[in-house]
Each structure stands twice: as structure tokens, then as C-alpha cells.
Amino acid sequence: MKDKLFKGVLLLASCLIILLTAGIIYxxxxxxxxALSEFGIINFITSGEWDSRNDVYGALPFIAGTMLTAILALLFCIPFSLSVALFNGEYFRKKKISTIVSSVVDLLAGIPSIVYGLWGFYVLRPVIVDLGINDQGFGILLASIILAIMIIPYASSLSTEFISMVPNDLKEGAYSLGATNQEVIRTISLPVAGSGIFAAYILAFGRALGETMAVTMLIGNTNNIPLGLGDTGNTMASIIANQFGEASGLKLSxxxxxxxxxxxxxxxxxFVAKYIMKVINR
Structure with missing residues (x-):
């Protein structure tokens, strides 16, 4: 009876997740x-016009801003997060310094996004102004840097776990054949943990896509397609956060x-990431 009850609870939880997802989609x-009936799906996606006065709306500037900031953030994130993961999971595994670094990474992961936004506003923005990237300091570059800092803890923590799970027998066998630490990492640890590390970066990329408050504070909030790192723009999440409260009718739609x-x-x-991981694990 206990086993049947436990299975029933698991089935109920699984069905609730499916219903919740279906409810969100609906x-x-x-x-x-x-909106999609008024403008057409293709035209809505490819149009760069966002005019509240004439009730004409297109999503292209925000799609471009979202993808550009998220991709740049991931590119900035990879070298730093992978270095931290190798530091904690391979070079200094189970040592005191690794515990300290892991604690700091966990602390950074728990900081609210608004705090990152404030830090970027008062610390990084003046630097960008001094470098002459733009006069106000706001823009794609600033938002991408903050996003990268925000997703580094997630990517590094997960990557550390996967690197730590690589069987010691494989590494010890390589060491017995005369391999150096660097060769073991390159030929054993990274290939074996590769699919997990890839999944970690996909999760980090997903967080960057949906981040709202920090990006809203730093990207400049202009409804144009950004053509350079110094340009201002908007992401899909930031335009919703900025205009949802005052929207109605066709604009709300x-x-x-x-x-x-x-x-x-x-x-x-x-979906694509899961497919790639299946291919990698074959």
C-alpha cells in the first residue's frame, strides 16, 4: 500500500507539472x-517598428537585443566559469581553498539580480563612459557583462560537479602511463564530463535569455535594433517589464x-541541447 501510495503521489506531481506547462502555454x-492576428506571425517577428501612438508593434528589436546580450554573456562566461570549475573540480579538489572558492561562488549565485544591476550602474557604467564607448554608459556591452557575471556561478558550479564525477580509475590509469595533469584534463576529464558541462552552459544561457531587472537597468531601454556593442536597446524581458503595467488592448496582446x-x-x-547531448553520449 505504501508503495502504491508513493507511486500515486509521483504520478500526481508529474501530471501537475504537465498541466502547469499546458496552462502557461494556453x-x-x-x-x-x-496581436498575432492583427500583424501576422511573420510580420510581427520581422518588424522593427514599435509605435504605441499608432498601435503598430513588432518584436525584432527585442529578439535581437535578447539574443545579442545572451550570446555575448555566454562568450564572456565560458573562460571564467570553466577555469573556476577546473580549479575546484580538478586541481584543488577537496582542499580548503576549493571550499572557500565554492562558498564564494554559491554566494554570488544567491545575490538578487537587482543588486547586480545597481553594481553595474554605479561601478561599471562610469568605466564604460571613461572608455568612450558611449556618453551615457548604457548599452549592450554593459548589460552583457553583468549577465555574464550573473551566470558564471551557475555554469561553474554545475561544471565542477560534472568534472568531479569523472571516475578516478580513468585518471589514475592515464597518470600511470605518464600523462601530465594537463593531458589528463584534456583527454579524460573534459571529454567524459563534456555533455554535463554543455548542459550547464545551456542552463546558464537560458537564465541570460530571461533575465529582467539587471538588464532593464543597464541596457538603455530604446526600441531600436542594436548594431554595435555601444548601442542601447531592449530585450524581450525588459520591454515587458517596462511597459506591461501601462499596457492595454493591442499593446498588451x-x-x-x-x-x-x-x-x-x-x-x-x-530541445536542441538535449538532442546534441544524446548525440555526444552515443
Whole structure:
């Protein structure tokens, strides 16, 4: 009876997750219908015009801003997070310094995004102004740097776990054949933990795609397609955060459509990542 009850609880929890996901999709689709019917799906995605006075809306500037900041953040993140992961999971595994670094990484992961936004506003923005990137300091570069700092703890923590799970027998066998520490990492640790590390970066990328407050404070909040690192812009999450409270009618439906697109982009990336991981693990 206990076993049947436990299975029933697990089945109920699984069904609730499916129902919750279906409810989210239904809510987004139903609220987006008016905008997508008015402008057409393709035109809404490819249009760069966002004019509240004439009720004309397009999502391209925000899709471009979202993808550009997230991709740059991931590129900035990879060398730092992988270095921390190798430091904690390989070179100084189970040593005191590794415990200290891991504690600091966990602390950074728990900091609210608004705090990162404030730090970027008062510390990094003046630096960007001094470098002459733009007069106000806001823009794609600043938002990407802050996003990278925010996702480094997630990517490094998960990567550390996967590197630590590499069987010692494989590494000891390589050492017995005369391999150096660097050769063991390159030929044993990274290939074996590769799919897990890849998954860690996909999760970090997903967080960067959906980040709202820090990006809203730093990206500049202009409805144009960014053409350079010094340009200002908006992401899909930041435009919703900025204009949702005052929106109604067709504008509200357009914001919901942007939320639907963000959901679909994130789901597609996760689907592709799972497929790649299956290929890697074969």
C-alpha cells in the first residue's frame, strides 16, 4: 500500500507539472492571439517598428537585443566559469581553498539580480563612459557583462560537479602511463564530463535569455535594433517589464506575444541541447 501510495503521489506531481506547462502555454497563446492576428506571425517577428501612438508593434528589436546580450554573456562566461570549475573540480579538489572558492561562488549565485544591476550602474557604467564607448554608459556591452557575471556561478558550479564525477580509475590509469595533469584534463576529464558541462552552459544561457531587472537597468531601454556593442536597446524581458503595467488592448496582446516568443525560443534551445547531448553520449 505504501508503495502504491508513493507511486500515486509521483504520478500526481508529474501530471501537475504537465498541466502547469499546458496552462502557461494556453495563457500566452490566448492573450497573444489579437496581436498575432492583427500583424501576422511573420510580420510581427520581422518588424522593427514599435509605435504605441499608432498601435503598430513588432518584436525584432527585442529578439535581437535578447539574443545579442545572451550570446555575448555566454562568450564572456565560458573562460571564467570553466577555469573556476577546473580549479575546484580538478586541481584543488577537496582542499580548503576549493571550499572557500565554492562558498564564494554559491554566494554570488544567491545575490538578487537587482543588486547586480545597481553594481553595474554605479561601478561599471562610469568605466564604460571613461572608455568612450558611449556618453551615457548604457548599452549592450554593459548589460552583457553583468549577465555574464550573473551566470558564471551557475555554469561553474554545475561544471565542477560534472568534472568531479569523472571516475578516478580513468585518471589514475592515464597518470600511470605518464600523462601530465594537463593531458589528463584534456583527454579524460573534459571529454567524459563534456555533455554535463554543455548542459550547464545551456542552463546558464537560458537564465541570460530571461533575465529582467539587471538588464532593464543597464541596457538603455530604446526600441531600436542594436548594431554595435555601444548601442542601447531592449530585450524581450525588459520591454515587458517596462511597459506591461501601462499596457492595454493591442499593446498588451503584443507584449504577451513577445512573452510567448521568449518561451518558444527558450524551449527550442533546450530541445536542441538535449538532442546534441544524446548525440555526444552515443
Amino acid at each position: 495563457g500566452l497563446v490566448s492573450q497573444s492571439t489579437a 503584443s507584449l504577451m506575444a513577445i512573452g510567448l516568443l521568449l518561451f518558444l525560443i527558450t524551449a527550442s534551445i533546450n
